[in-house]
Structure formats: structure tokens, C-alpha cells
Amino acid sequence: MKRLIGTAALLTFALATAARADVTADEVWDGIAAYYTDLGQKLEIESRNRQDDTLVLSGVTLTSEDTAASATVTIDQIRLRELGDGRVEIVLPQEIPLRVSAKVVGKSDPDVAMRMTQSGLSLIASGTPQDLTYDFSAPSLGFAITDMKVEGESAPMSFNVILSDNEGFWRVTDSGARRIVSEMKAAKADFEATATDPKGEGKFSASGSMVGLTSQTDMTLPAGVGMNDMGAALQAGMSISGEFGYQGGGYVMDFADKVDSMHSESTVGEGALRFAMSRQNVTYGVLSKDVRINSQVASLPMPIEMALSALAFDLDLPLSRSDSAQPFAALLRLSDLTVSDALWSMFDPAGQLPRDPATLVLDIAGKARVLTDLLDPQNATQITEGTPAELDSVELRELRLTAVGADLRGDGQLTFDNSGPTPRPVGAINLSLSGANALMDKLVAMGLIPQDQAMGFRMMLGLFAQPAGDDMLRSQIEFREDGGIYANGQRIQ
Template sequence: MRSTLFATFLSSTCLIGVPAFADVTPEEVWENYQSMMAAMGMDITAEESREGDTLVVRNMVYGMDIPNPAGAVSTISTAREIRFQALSGGKVGIEYTAPITSISRVPANPMLDMPGYETRVDMTFGGVTEVSGVKNDMRYTMDGGSMTMKSAPAVVEGVTLQPSVDMSIEGIVGSYTMLRNGDALSSDMDFTAARMTYGFEPFETEGTTVEMATSATDLRGSGTMSLSGAKGADAFATIIGGSTMDIDLSSGASTAMIRVLDEEAGDDMELTSTSGSSTLNFALNDGAVGYTAHAKDMLVSVAGAQIPGQQIQFGLGSMTAGVLFPLKAGDAPQAYELEIGLEELALPELAWMIADPTGQLPHDPATLKLHFAGTLTNKMDLFDFNALENMEPDSPPRMAVNTVEIPEIFLSLAGATIAGTGAGKFLDKEPAMPGGMPPFAGTMSLNLKGVTDLINKLTASGILPQEESTMAQMMLGMFTLPGEKEGELVSDLEMTEDGAILANGQPLPF
């Protein structure tokens, strides 16, 4: 499904398409369309004919192969009819009068014991896209367009490998530019959509029926993209290694539902969730790929006869997830980054009844934030699947972490907090064990508040055995010093280049 969606998305970007200049002709718009597809590594065949003021393109067929460790996933798409009509004011209207059908063939994967299968997706586009500009610099504009997608289920020997999917986007308003410079293409986009829905048709698996549906409102997207248009044996690798993208997506309120209906009475379960606004940034630059996702005001409810009280709920004030990773080989160190954040996690009272039956602990919402960054050296294009497949088990490592930075570690739970920062580097020395990591040197600073009090409360409530409580207090005494405020502990840890471990300047006995 991912390969089909990727190919059909690339083919349909011209629908949303924002410079009003001189006239453009239907033939020029069609030529620009083909150039865009070619820059994405696709070959096109089609039948063309003129019908008055309209250029009609029928039976357009295009495809691409997307690399996969078990073999390329091939996708072939067919657009039965596209009409390019000359409009007043030197513009051209593009209309898809029939769905685009995409068929993807996924090869068998013996390592995962997965059979090969085929998927089919039909995409329908509503509305007319207006094109203005000049031959090599065009703007595509939509006002109230729509898109629907429906996929057939992929079933092999009675097993549903991929359920049928329905998706729709309504009220699309926006524009997309397409600037050609030789084989290279660049563009920027800005669009909104009123509503999106996505869901699986009910499917059966191991005696249960599963349903899933999501919806989101007030969608917005903006960003820039450039494709080099360079030709290569592996179109996918050429795109990843030679393109740049910076896309921002956002939505307003959204909902999600998963329902599991069991053939045994009383085993049904339903999960529902709502969230406020959310954002997603995706970036691709010089072979480094990254994304940052953020969502706010989430509420999750799980209901079922087997759940005490029939239902539990928990809330999350905000969630953040981010990754930056270099996929392209290079001699110089490249940046990487990982960020995870769960803020204001409100656990259900049922969880507190189990964890704190005597009511000793504060039931404040919990927060966890982790942020790691640094540099690494990558000696292999990770989008070159042929090279990855040909690697021998005893091949020397092609990737090495150089530096590690910890801008933030933060945990707040049951009235206690732990906060810290750190930094370090891997030394240019042989690993202590063959195949292991080189020696590491670095520092970390920690600030702990309310931890001693939390240990005492856990011990008093019987959750933490006395011997474990004593051990925890001994470890705190070894690694920390009293801070400026009551209940505060601080610690400065260091791993030196000669292998020593220091806590607040004092060597530890191990």
C-alpha cells in the first residue's frame, strides 16, 4: 500500500497545483506534465488527440520500481482520460474524467515467510485544475477540488495481507508551481482542505473482525521541492540522493476509532481517540531525511467487557516525535537527531489504584522528554538497496557514531523530577571487544527533585521492598550531592578518556 500511495501521490501533485504570466497552451501543459513525471523516474505512454479547444490524453500508462530488500515493488498506473482545455485568459483547465488505477506487485519475502501479492487502488479527482504562466514556469490552482481513493483487499490463501482502504479529501483550495530548468524541476505549494477521512473496511483475522476509521479537519500544507532530473539506473535512489524537500502539514481537530469484534461473546473492544491541532514537518536535503511531528490535547478511551469498569481513559497534553538521519554516504561527519516528548500524561484512576492502592503518591500528570543529537560518519548510501543486499556478514562497519549530545532529559512522575544534559564523543581507539563500540568519553549533569521523598513513599506503601529502597538510597548517596533547595540532589558525572568514571569529581570504585 505504501508503494502504491507513493507512486499515485507523485503522479497527482500537478492537480494541486501557484505565476500568472503569458498564455499557455494545452500542449505545453501536457509537455510540462510529462517532464514532471520523467523527473520522478517514470516512463509515460499515452494516446493524444485534439477535440476542438481540448487536448485529450487517453490511456496514459506510467510506472516506477520502488526498491525493496526482497525485490523491487513495481507499480503501474493507468489514467483512462485526461482533458486539457484552453480557457479564456490564456489559461488551461485540467480535468480527470475517469479514475486513475494503480496496480502494485509486491514480491515474496522468504526471510519473513511472506507470499507475494498484488494491490489495486482507484483514485478519483473532482474539480478542474486551472493552469497559468509560461511554458517553463506554470502555476496550477484548485478551488474546491476533491480526491477519493479506494483500494481492493489483498488476500492470499484466505489470509488478508492488506485490507480494503477508503480515503477522501474534500474542499481542496490552493496552488502548486512547476518551474523547469532543463531536466531539473522546482516547485512550491500552499493548499488547504476542509476534511479528510481514512479507514479500513471491516476485515477478519484469527476469529475477530477489525474496523478502523480516522478523520481530520482544517488541513493545510505548504513547502518547497526540487528534483534534479538526473537519470540513473535506480530512479528511487536518484530522487532520494539528489532532491530537496521541505514540507509543512497541519490539521485541526481529528478523531480515530479501532473496533475489534470477537466471535466469543464479551471479548469485543473499542478504542477511540480525539486530538486537537497537529503539525508535521518533513525535510529531505542532501540525502539527509528528517521529520518532526507534534500533536496536542489528546484523549484516548478504551472500552470492553474485560476492562474493569468497562472503560478507561487517559489524556496527553502534547506529544512530540522527531528524527534526522543521513542516508547519503559522505567522508565528513553528518548530523543526526532523535527527539521524543510526552507531556502532561494523565493516567486513569484504575492505573493509580493498582500502582498506589494506599494513596501515598501525588497523581499529577507525568512528563517525559528525551532529546539526543550528534554526528556520525556514513560510508554507504542507505537508499542503495543493491549495495545493502550485497554486503557480506563480515564486512567492516560502514557507519560510526562520532559524537553524542543530550540537550535534554526530563522525567516528571508522582511528584519527583529528573532533569539532565550531557555530551560526549567516541574515541579514535580500538574497541575493547571485536565488533564493539570504541571507548567513550563524556559528561552528564543531573538535577533531581523529590526523588528521596518518592522512594520513601513507595517503601511506606509496600510497592518498593525495604532492601531495594536501601539500595536506591545508597546509590543516590554515591552519585549525588545535596542541592541548594530542600529535597534537591545534583550530580556531575564524567567518563574520562582513560576509562575512569567520576561522580562530582570523585572516582567511583568500579
């Protein structure tokens, strides 16, 4: 009896949950319309009709406008069909036109006509009006620029991208603030672009592909705040984050004008782009592995071949005014840069310089006090002409430059006294340099620098650095509270 009661209770709960998860075509559309309206966009519909289990919307126009540009999407018809199991199928046209007009002060606004395309799209909505999930798949999704006008005249250019084997979802929950979470992937993206100078003096073309594309995004939109004023939306609680990745790709590019021409080919391994923005800060990061570039310029006697094992860039900046110091960070990393022997031979035909891969790392962090909201347009004058922020502390977590047999390393930390007319640093930076003398000897032997200049450079190094081994120099640069700057204990300013 207990098992029967338990089974009955479980079945009742499941049926009740399924019933609550039912959503109608009208509810799905009302949720979509509310979402775009809350973003500050204008939604117009010529007609809204019911055909049995299907809601038909005809002549749908969506317009978005801000101080920089305006965009209009026109959809002939949207059909939302109730499938009978609590889900709704959304049917869109195979082609959807889009037009964007930029606003340029004192000039005719550039106007771009675009087209979004799809083939075999399956788009299903399920859940409740307060918690809707849209699952989709499509063998092909496309985007193309079909026409461009600049100052009223057509600009001969084209751009087309096709995404293959697409699938994913996005989920919209509404509990006062609206949250949109999405995950998508595509097996491949193919693109091509062409452009010709209107005067016929140059032309450009490029084509390529990326494979194994993925994306995840998470956005929160506070109620009653549009996206036309990004600063106000962030202050009200808007936040967005995301990451885009790929497994590899490459491109081919050609350019020619009356003076020169160039052909370039490039490949890249896996990589990713991530970003996040909220009221507190903005972060941005890029990582690309196994980058290879091979270019041939007609005016040069040899091809330009370069390779990197990794390229990374990260940035984390505070955005909002605060009485307390907020953390920031920045990273630039170029690992194992190599160039072809033909390029080396242009300035080192005898092969005297070491041709080991070069590496650059600059990694800093610290704290800064933001004096004005950086995304508020009313603060533009202070941001560009005044002092939008003041440094509290800076840490040099890593400095590394390795190239042509020399190796520079550094770290250290500074704090800043902002009580005076100019910030006063206090702290120390530690530096080490190896291989400098051997490099200068080679440069002198090659005739790239005169002997007297090399001697002057060695004397300058002697003022700031101390020997620490075979062709090794070390230096500590101190910034003391008395305002003096010291190198290895000797005052230099």
C-alpha cells in the first residue's frame, strides 16, 4: 500500500509539473515581444491572427536606435504552432532582411543592407511564461551584406558567412529581473569578403573557415531599464558574460592597388574569447594557439613567414565611481615567436645572431580609485581631458623579454601617494638582464651599431645595474618616501 501511495503521489506530482510546464503560442510570443520592448526597441505588427493551433504574425518590424546607429529587422511572417504536448514550434522565413544606418555628424549616414538566412531550422519553445527554453538546430545559418551606401553612393563590397550543423538553446527566466542563458555550437563557419575602391585603384578579397565553434553567454537585465543607455542599465544591475571558442581555422587574403600587391595565408589552432561586464568592472580576454602567417608582398624579395605558439591578452578594469580602490589587471603574452630564415637574412646574412624563439610577457595588477562613472556619457569631458582615475598600487607580477640571446626579467610593487599635485610612487622594481654584452658585441661586429654607441650603452648599464655573474646584470630601482629614486642604493634623482 505504501508503494502504491508513493507511486500515485509521484505520478500526481509529475503530471502537475507537466501541466505547469505547458506554454501556449500566445504566451511565447508575448514573452518575446516583452523582451525586445524592455530592451528599448520598437516592435510593430501588421496583423495577429489565430489559425487553429497556430498563432500567425504578419509584417513584423523591429527597430532599434541609439545615438550611434539605427537598425531595422523586417520579418514577413512568424508562425507559432502549439504541438499538443506543452511545447510551441516557431517557424521563421528562410530569409530575413536587416538594415543598419550609422550616424555620422556632418555627413550622409552610411547605410548597410544585410540578409540573415536559415535552412532546416527547428526552433521549439518549452517551459512556462516565466521560465522559457528555446531549443534549436539548423543545418545552415547565414549572414550576408547585400548592399552598402556611403554618402549616398554604392560601395562595391560583399561579406558572407555560413555556419554549418548548428545546435543549442537559450533560456529566459523572469523573476523581476530577466536572465538569459545560452549555449550554442557549430561544426564550421565559412566566410568570404570582397571590396573594391570606388575609383578603381585597389581591390581586396579574403576567405576562410573556422571549425569547432562553441559559445556560452549569461545576461541579466533589470526590469524597466532599456539598453539604449548602457551606463544607466549597468548601474541598475545589468550584467553580461560570455565565452566563444574554436578548435582551429585559417584564411587567405589578397590585396592589390596601383603601387603594390600582397597575398597572405594564415592558420590558427584552438582559441577562445571571453568577456564580462557589470556595474563593477569589465573584463576581456583573447587566447590563440599555434598561429602561423605566410605573406608575400610584391615589392619585397622574399616571403614574410611568422609563427607563434600562443598569443594571449587579458584586461580587467573597474568602471564605476568608488571611494575605495578597486582591482585592475592586464596581461600580454607572445610565446615562441619565430620568423623565417629568409627574413632573418635581410639584416643578419652571416647568421651571427641567435635565432631562438622570442617571448614577451607583461603581467601587471593593482588597485585604482575610479573618480567618475566611465560609461556615463555626461562624464565624457572628464574622461578625455581630466583625471578619471588615480592609481593606488601597481604590482609588476612578471616582465619577461627573451630574444636574440638576451633575457630581461622583472618584478616589483609600487604604492602611490596621491595627496600632492602629482602621484608619488613608493616601492621597488627588480630587474635582471643576461646576454646583453654578447648581443652588443654581435651588433657591433655586424655594423648595426657603432663601437662608441655600444660603449656608451655599457656605461649607462653600469650606472643602473650591478654584475651578478657571467654576462648577468641585476638592478633594483627604488622609489622612496622622500621622493628620491635609487638604483642599487645610489640616488639617481
